Amino acid sequence: MLKGFENSPCLNNIDLYGFFYASYKMKDLIINDQTMALKEITDLLDVRHNDAMVVVEKLSSTAQFGRTTKFSYPTPSALQPNAEITTYLLTKRQSIAVSARLNTELLLRIIDRWQQLEAQFTLQLQQEITQLKLTKPERKMTTKLKNREVGDMLTATQLLKECRSSITPQEFFAATDAMGV
Template sequence: MSDLIIKKETMTSLEIAEVIGMRHADVMRSIRNMEEAWVKVSERNFALSSYKQAQPNGGYKDVPCYILNKTECLYVATKFNDEARAKLVLRWEDLETKERNQYQVPQSFAEALMLAAKQQEQIEEQQRQLEANSKEIVELNGAIAEMEPKVTYVDMILASKETVTTTQIAQDYGQSAKEFNVLLRNFGVQHKVGGQWVLYAKHLPFGYVQSDTFPIVHKNGTNGTVMHTKWTQKGRLFLYEELKKHNIIPLIEQNKKEEE
């Protein structure tokens, strides 16, 4: 089974159970009991997936769940009481409001960077919420799952796609990566350690960069590793604000000023 994927236009049976305050097993049973009638009318089954549930003794177990769109969800809700139906209706209203607010068109390069950074924070918050939900489920089953922080941290890094290279950011300013790195050094953002550019300690806690380590083979046949560091969207916005203090702005904003 595939890992659980939550889309804004869908709601999982796990989320339904959380919203209406029922056991997930009972919600799954209600959905299964209503599926036959739904298939006869709509000629399609409910989408079945799974999520990974942390176990008291470590590791994870695949647990089945349904993923329903709004119509399917409200159809299933007819089996619930008035209060549960009201909670689901309000939940859908909240989801649709957030989705509408998400599609705002940035009017400047700065707004685009701020929007990207905000979206990354939302992704990280969703990841933290999923981890919290997983722990809560284990507790309700009578045990506390001991999650290893290192594993969670590595998983979060590997899952993140919102990163850009120094070369890409440098191009926004019409510079080479070499020139840009020297510029950041001069402004007290980073310094070189063992041939690798690293942030000063005061910037490290804020998630501005992410690093991946890859194995290599040296010319003499020995094994080694090399680290590639990329900037997150929060880091990209940080650089924009820092450079702007020194009257250094991206090409797109330079062109806009010339047109004005």
């Protein structure tokens, strides 16, 4: 436990390793904004990609739209397995603005897709938080379980004894379920 934070509710059951891992992950979460490729948007809206590129180029000339990033997007087909097109990487705000310009009736498809992306991100974050709440022996045990390295451990009772902590069986199984073990 970190000195001076013994009674901190946010650091309960997190050792020094867990604290620095959490700090690292939060930095990653803050820096790593979610994005969507313009090609994915044009596929969802069923509009021509070239027309969408023109819309993005017009919108990106305004300061309010923000910076955009061009990149090569793979579009393999039977005739051209290595085919790529140039497209843009857009933030949520930008993708909604472009969608509204392209097809206002189908804008809801983009909003639904963003909700799916955010739900996946939230689930991943919840799994990482669950992992951080486990003590070091519990993390080691769940890592072994995930990697199927249980060896001579045969039952859940034996697994709980191996953890040697105050975790209840319900908490243990909830944590392993949340991590997909």
